[in-house]
Amino acid sequence: MADLSVKIGSLTLKNPVIAASGCFGYGLEYASAVDVSALGGVAVKGLFLNEREGHAPPRIVETPAGMLNAIGLQGIGVHRFVREKLPELRRLGVTTIVNVCGSTIDEYCEVTRVLSDAEGVGAIELNISCPNIKEGGIQFGCSLTGTYDVVSAVRKVTSLPLVPKLTPNVTDPASFARASEDAGADAISLVNTFLAMAIDVETRKPKLTNLMGGLSGPAIRPIAVRMVWECRQAVKLPIIGMGGIATVTDVLEFIIAGADAVQVGTANFVYPTLWADMIDGIDKYLDRHGIARVADLVGKMER
Amino acid sequence: MADLSVKIGSLTLKNPVIAASGCFGYGLEYASAVDVSALGGVAVKGLFLNEREGHAPPRIVETPAGMLNAIGLQGIGVHRFVREKLPELRRLGVTTIVNVCGSTIDEYCEVTRVLSDAEGVGAIELNISCPNIKEGGIQFGCSLTGTYDVVSAVRKVTSLPLVPKLTPNVTDPASFARASEDAGADAISLVNTFLAMAIDVETRKPKLTNLMGGLSGPAIRPIAVRMVWECRQAVKLPIIGMGGIATVTDVLEFIIAGADAVQVGTANFVYPTLWADMIDGIDKYLDRHGIARVADLVGKMER
Amino acid sequence: MPVDIPAAVIGNTRLTPEYNVLSLAAPGVAEHAAPGQFVMVKTAPGLDPLLRRPFSIFEILRDASGAPVGISLLNKRVGVGTSLLYDARDGDRIDCLGPLGKPFEPVDPPAEAWMVAGGVGLAPFATLAQALAARGTSMTLFYGGRSAADLFHESFFTGLGATLVITTDDGSRGERGRVTRPLERALAARAATLPVTMYACGPTPMMRAVADLAATHARPTFVSLEPVMGCGMGGCYSCVVRVTRPGGTHFVRSCIEGPVFDAASVVWDALKGGHH
């Protein structure tokens, strides 16, 4: 039995496998099928200060080995989350990571403040990379100064582990990792989805009502692995890697590329009960290779 | 029978379906299995001034609905191409587009000059986007001034249709389309491959000898379609779209997004005899929708 | 308490070139299934297609002792995944997650149950009819198809005591035209004092028409909607339907708050994206 624990700032995860934001509801939806407390963590659906409707359906479309989504961050807002979901997550023993959204720097700060005052939040994942909404998110995530500004502003209002989530839709993700590090982040997570679109050739209309959506799933994995590796070369911060992870092998690939922990999104839609085998598989691999702690595998790619 | 012809600068293609560079050898390899003259065009493997060895194998690795390649632009050099391949391509009636590489602006110009003096070259596709080689290519393709400089320099030495091939590995491909337009390009083509990597978790080594490679195939199609659409909004130039095209439906999707013509790469490896059905399928679609010319479908997405 | 079972195909009856009934060995799903619930099915191993597809649980299969051993799906081929299920062969493994979603609530006598099915919309009614029969609720199935060849399992329903009202688009069986025509006449003919609960599943325009009739005639009515679903578990927020709730209209996840909805609560103008 290897040591699977992972440190993300002051937070210790039981193991490196986290449910990705937007792909696991508020976590509670899965409690009937999965022991959600056994996960390294659960990153809940992105939250603004107030409730949001999200985009009109259709909101997803399947693509080769992937999918597009334009959910538009439908959500119950941070106050209802703290009231209605957090107590139950706490009761279940879930390591809860809250994905924080905002239209302005003030909103990011305010949402984070509310969460910092609540009980049971393990970390803040700053969503500055959602490709599906006009205001907020990506406008910060695609600019180095925007990233720096929002991360350092939020840094001032919380002592919770702060994890900006980076977009892959930039020339050089590593520079955004550095900007995050400079601004005081405790870790970074990447990748969010790739901006993409699909058109129905019979109607000549976009398949998503929102026109564009974010590409996720196994299709993007090789690009995500590359970006994690590049960020690993650029910063010392813990990295939470994701993008197309569906099997233990995929998890290990990200860890070897430089991820301290990983998130699983799209694959959870297909195999919602994959978690136990995945965590167990990491343990088996480490034992088989005589590696005592998962932390010892991080970034250990050889040339 | 609809009008399938397409104009790329002064060059008229019989139809919009072109074999993508690096995915169809020098065209002649396929002459035993395919009527290569029936294609809209053949973009031959990237050529430098001199012969190149390319990278040590393994050079490809399969990924979900895609593949990585790090061929490293193995090639016979422009002089041998003109001597050994071009006459036969001309004899077969192939519309030949030459993918031009260079380590320096001078080399791009020199290769282009040689091709401009030869007989039978239909257009120059400027490869400023190969992710697999250190010198040249991507160093121009990832910088707006680099793109502008190389395109305008080559523009001065040729009157052949000049088509810079853009990389998807940038935040805003449309700005590169504009830089190309400003520099005097006749058209643009996109996308080249996405920089990516894959690691063998048992050996902990990269699966490609070259560490990184370019992701192509159906996996990337939704991102490529998005980029073509963005470029269509940004420039008036003809656009040659590509990235994951495998079926007639995919061709039509790119055309509706804004591509005047398309290229097919990876799918040719899987179905090398796909061409006739694909071209025929465009014709049938246009007839069925009462569209007289394929040019009338370009960019006709509705909201 | 959904379970994910690598179910083996134990039968595939092709009814027409479009429709088949696929039988799956899935005891854990069968055991807990309630009428109108669905399963998320992986139509092929591997990544193509990537996502599961939602299917109503058509029949509960039982062994000689009556113990639930599996389920069947009434499948209509409309694309990649449904074609794969049409072609499935005995022994194929098909991952099957369920049972999922809010079931129909079968009404008790003296109320009557009127089921309205359009095409493959018949699927959720076999289990509902059994539940109604068990309660002694008298029931009518209004069943519309394109033609005689597209109508299935009628004797199953009549065997449970249901009255059948058939329509076909081409008039090859029953009344020619929409299934809502005889329904409308029946509603008009029925005294307001005699309670009726309606259940509808089929193409969206059909369900909407039923909802309109329900409103006109003030009859409680439940529809089973079929939006695109990414996960079936409430994880992705892809399957939302706009419904009226206290305080306004909201997008709610039809995989966990549906697929069965009170027809009066559905904001029909906002419905999009299904293939019906």
Added chain:
Amino acid sequence: MPVDIPAAVIGNTRLTPEYNVLSLAAPGVAEHAAPGQFVMVKTAPGLDPLLRRPFSIFEILRDASGAPVGISLLNKRVGVGTSLLYDARDGDRIDCLGPLGKPFEPVDPPAEAWMVAGGVGLAPFATLAQALAARGTSMTLFYGGRSAADLFHESFFTGLGATLVITTDDGSRGERGRVTRPLERALAARAATLPVTMYACGPTPMMRAVADLAATHARPTFVSLEPVMGCGMGGCYSCVVRVTRPGGTHFVRSCIEGPVFDAASVVWDALKGGHH
């Protein structure tokens, strides 16, 4: 003149839990196939896995009149695609592109032909043996496997008059150890005036050992290499092997300049990437 044929599976004989012989209806491929050529096979419809896999043409299948109607593959499961081919069932459609590549050139008497096969490396030798038998060339098959259970089709070769020399890693059949051991003894025992041409296919270390012996004993030798191949048609430059050519060493595409190479020309140190 390769053709791409949607071949139907017409037989699948599972020899061991690892090896099977898959028979495909592919007349257009069978008709033009020469010994040592290969086909590119789409192991499943759809995009997973995406690329085709290269396989030697094992047997040419003929109808009662002797007309070529198909081919068989000797398949060893090592990953996704080969597992799919192991599990294939009659009637499955498997796209099959070929024949491809440079064939073996069968040598004429008085020269002898010595074939050296390791494991699944037996595949290209069935057709070669037939061509050699037709010329009256006397032949020996040095055939090494892990154990007795991993040796196949011996009677096919003896039936054509070939002498068999068997080795197994575990000694369960023939001599225990490497197939190159008896080969080395035979080479040493044979007078230099008696010509021999060698043909080898198997794990890279085995082929390399054969090439070393060939050099020591100055015997013309051909090896059939198995690098990763993306297209099989010369389109992608993925399959390169470093060989000595006038003017130096070069990466050449093994799908069109091979898979059969003069063993003396191969730069063995540069070989990587196959699974053998």
